[in-house]
Amino acid sequence: MAAMAPQFSVEFFPPRTEAGRGKLDRVHEELTTLGVDSFSVTYGAGGSTKESTKSIVLDYNAAGSEVAPHLSSTGQDIDVAGDLLNDYRDAGIRRLVVLRGDTPPGQQRASKGFYARDLVEFVRRHSGDHFHIKVACYPDLHPETPNHALEIKYFRQKIDAGANSAITQYFYNADSYFRFVDSCREAGIDVPIVPGIMPITNFDKLSAFSDKCGAKIPDWLASRLAGFGDDEAGLRRYGDEVVSELCGRLLEGGAPGLHFYSLNQAGPVRRIWENLGLSGSR
Ligand code: FAD
Numbered sequence: 001m002a003a004m005a006p007q008f009s010v011e012f013f014p015p016r017t018e019a020g021r022g023k024l025d026r027v028h029e030e031l032t033t034l035g036v037d038s039f040s041v042t043y044g045a046g047g048s049t050k051e052s053t054k055s056i057v058l059d060y061n062a063a064g065s066e067v068a069p070h071l072s073s074t075g076q077d078i079d080v081a082g083d084l085l086n087d088y089r090d091a092g093i094r095r096l097v098v099l100r101g102d103t104p105p106g107q108q109r110a111s112k113g114f115y116a117r118d119l120v121e122f123v124r125r126h127s128g129d130h131f132h133i134k135v136a137c138y139p140d141l142h143p144e145t146p147n148h149a150l151e152i153k154y155f156r157q158k159i160d161a162g163a164n165s166a167i168t169q170y171f172y173n174a175d176s177y178f179r180f181v182d183s184c185r186e187a188g189i190d191v192p193i194v195p196g197i198m199p200i201t202n203f204d205k206l207s208a209f210s211d212k213c214g215a216k217i218p219d220w221l222a223s224r225l226a227g228f229g230d231d232e233a234g235l236r237r238y239g240d241e242v243v244s245e246l247c248g249r250l251l252e253g254g255a256p257g258l259h260f261y262s263l264n265q266a267g268p269v270r271r272i273w274e275n276l277g278l279s280g281s282r
Contacts (some may be wrong), residue, residue, distance in 0.1 A: 007257035008035075008278075009068075009167075009194070012264055013042045014052035021056075023264070028060055030266040034273055035282030038066040038095070040259075045072065045101045047080050054084065058091050068134065069093065071123075072101025075114030078122060085127050095132045097167065098123060098158075115154070120161040135163040137193060139171050139180035143214035152187045165191045167259045170198035170215050172242070174249040192256040197247060199260070199268030200225065200239025202232075240268065244275035251276070 010031055015021050028039065039060060043053045057069040069088060073081045088096070100116040116135055123133060135158040138151055145151045155166070171177060177195050184193060198215070200206060203225040210217050217225075221242065228235035247258055260269045273279060 004256070006251055006255065007037045007194070008273075009038045009040060009257065009259045010036050010262045010269060011040045011042065011259060012056065012262060014044070014049045014056055015264065020264070021052075024056070027262070027264055027266040028063075028065070031262075031269060032065060034266075034270060035278065036269075037257075037282075038068065040068040040070060040095075040097050043070040043072050043099075043101070045103055046074060047077055050080065050084065054087060057088070057093065061091055061093060066095065067093065068095035068097050070097040070099060071119065072099045072116075073114070073119050073122075074101070074103075075118065081119065081122065082126055085123060085131075089127060089130055094130070095134065096123065097134045097136075098163065099136055115157075117154070117157040117161040120158055120163050124162040132165070133163045134165050134167055134194075135159075136169065137166045137180070137184075138169045138214060139176045140169065140173075140216040141214055142169070143212070148183070152183050152189070155184065156187055156189050159189050159191055163191065166193045168193060168196045169213060170196045170261060172221055172246060173216065173218055174246055174253065176216070177250060177255070178253055194257045194259050195247075195250050195255050196259045196261060197243060197272075199243050199262075199265075199272060201236055201263075201265075201268055203228065203235060236268075240271045240275065243268075244272045247272060247276055 012024060015024055041053050041056045043049055053069055057067045060067045069084070071081055071084060098116055098119050100119070120133055120135065123131060137155045138145065141148065141151055145154065168177065181193050198206070207217065224238065225235060228238065250258065262269050
């Protein structure tokens with residue numbers, strides 16, 4: 001059987017303003033023209049972006065794109081998740097990214113012990129096999145997970161609950177992805193594991209975000225990026241080069257596709273796309 005062509009997806013977050021939404025519409029159009037296969041739209045903690053996530057998903061779906069809404073729940077607002085599933089199913093949405101979500105700093109999580117696997121189970125009970133469910137996984141470890149063995153164990157629980165594929169947290173060390181995939185295969189997890197790719201455009205923001213989400217910036221990369229100081233254009237050029245090389249290695253090594261954390265910008269994705277020689281190929 002011929003191997004499936006790699007699939008490329010791009011993640012958006014719901015903008016807070018109308019101007020931001022207008023800009024996102026243009027980014028979506030540009031990336032659609034480029035040949036991206038599908039999009040996903042994040043969902044704020046505690047349902048804070050319920051309406052904006054849904055509106056973007058339904059609009060881009062109506063425009064002919066394949067769009068996967070992200071869905072999270074504290075466990076106590078599960079009826080909200082049920083209503084959203086009905087709306088998405090009625091609109092013909094077939095894919096979801098199911099997550100536990102993060103509680104904003106300073107707030108206590110409403111219901112401890114409710115994990116993404118519980119939401120996957122809920123989606124399956126509620127909607128049967130209608131949705132292809134993607135879940136998150138963490139080659140560099142989730143910040144709250146004590147060790148690698150538990151990372152794999154909890155990931156496996158999400159697959160056993162009914163998830164069909166996974167997207168990784170971003171990373172900059174291709175070997176960390178390949179080793180993680182090997183451990184998953186040894187543990188009997190056989191679903192596609194798509195690398196999440198974070199373009200590099202601003203070192204300070206990237207460092208702060210990486211500290212929170214557990215993604216590792218290797219020392220060699222951190223010191224090169226720090227060396228650019230205020231030279232934003234230089235940092236961007238170097239970031240494009242490093243991330244394009246990473247993407248190339250991942251695809252050559254058999255990754256089933258790439259999922260770009262676009263931060264609602266077309267430029268970095270387009271430049272990496274061109275560096276990978278994908279322009280005009282799709
Ligand atoms: P889980 O798999 O539930 O894991 C959460 C923590 O609980 C981990 O430390 C895990 O080790 C632990 N755990 C899991 N199962 C068990 C168990 N049975 N017993 C004990 N401990 C357990 N956040 C948002 O708010 N909105 C989004 O749209 C969003 N999109 C994302 C997309 C991707 C691709 C990724 C990688 C992350 C995204 N996030 C999003 C962030 C995500 O919600 C956080 O990383 C969150 O902290 C964990 O989510 P999860 O689904 O991996 O949770």
